[in-house]
Amino acid sequence: MNMLESLNAFNFTIFILFLLLYLYQIIYAGVVLCGRKKPTPEAKQMHRYGVIIAARNEATVIRELLQSIKAQNYPDGLVTAFVVADNCTDNTAELAQAEGAVVYERFNQLKVGKGYALDYAFKHIMKEYPEDWFEAYFVFDADNLLDPNYIREMNKVFDSGYEIITSYRNSKNYDSNWISAGYSLWFLRESKYLNQARMMCGSSCAISGTGFMISNQIVKANNGWKHHLLTEDIEFSVDSVLHGLKIGYCGDAVLYDEQPCTFEQSWKQRLRWSKGFYQVFGKYGQALVKRIFKEHDFSSYDMTMTIAPALFVSLFSVLINSLALLWTLFVQRDPEVLSVTLGAIIASVTNYYLILYAFGILTTVTEWDNIHCSAGKKILYTFTFPIFIFTYVPIAIEALFKKIEWSPITHTIAKSIQEIRD
Incomplete structure (x- = not known):
């Protein structure tokens, strides 16, 4: 077998491996399209909730979130908003207090990150309120907005017995550019088809x-x-699955959040995410694999697929194809072989592009009415969606070798629910 045949065989093997590993997600799509979603029964009780918002210099957007919480179709006395003004240098705390939130100011430059801010809030609440005053807590970012029925719909699922619930994630700025649309389409797909x-x-x-x-x-x-x-977030998900907890989903509870618009900001955020996935896999990967085989737990397999193989297999594929190309360019120096080698690489990339495009177009079509931008942009961004996902490859490579610390993402889009829908 010559080098070209070996490269073709390698790329085909990797492609088949991806299909086998993620075949269940294709089946998931079929379940959603062909299955029948059971309606969630009305809640027997209106439960009492705390709302935790970690905010660092979020004066631009914090008021809109708090106003959307106050506008909920849910009894006012059963919802209390808490804002952790975390290492803020602006007037986030003052604005949150003016909107009626309970505000905790935190100043700690050593323990930095959303997780520490959440823990700070929970510790204060456990000291200052009766032990079971709040039956559950919502966790939001400061740039979020809530549909008026968000809490009412989540309450139905909580009342049915789930102790952890996630919701439908939409975007405030789908139409900003191909970067914000890439994020948005990914989260819509995640909500609908995962x-x-x-x-x-x-x-x-x-x-x-x-x-x-x-x-x-x-x-x-x-x-x-x-x-x-x-x-x-993914660490919490994995840890919960390992402890036998089942995370529920409420597709009728709609949340909007802001997506990065610049490539520099996007790179910075996804670099942290990639590093975080490596960290989670390093800490929990072995336990997940053990649970897959010992407990025959599909959720553990699903979480393993979420945090590990795609990145590692992709990086390995990029490495082998790059080495083959370099060999052809500088060692073999055969124009005909170079042409065929490039053809094999392009064919491999095209296959991945088409799979990603298929998921993008499927999500766009089924979620058409929930995507708030022009029809032309909806169609255009299905083509740029695979390119957005491809940019994860160099980000994942950098994340392998670079030390990364948590840093905030600046939010600048202050909209109301009505403005988004208009």
């Missing part, structure tokens, strides 16, 4: 950054918030 499918199949869902609920019992058991890796 978490909804998981819920329909009885598997555990996964927390994605913001817009989730956690019961007071779990907060007490963890003595606050104990997850402090760079991606505390």
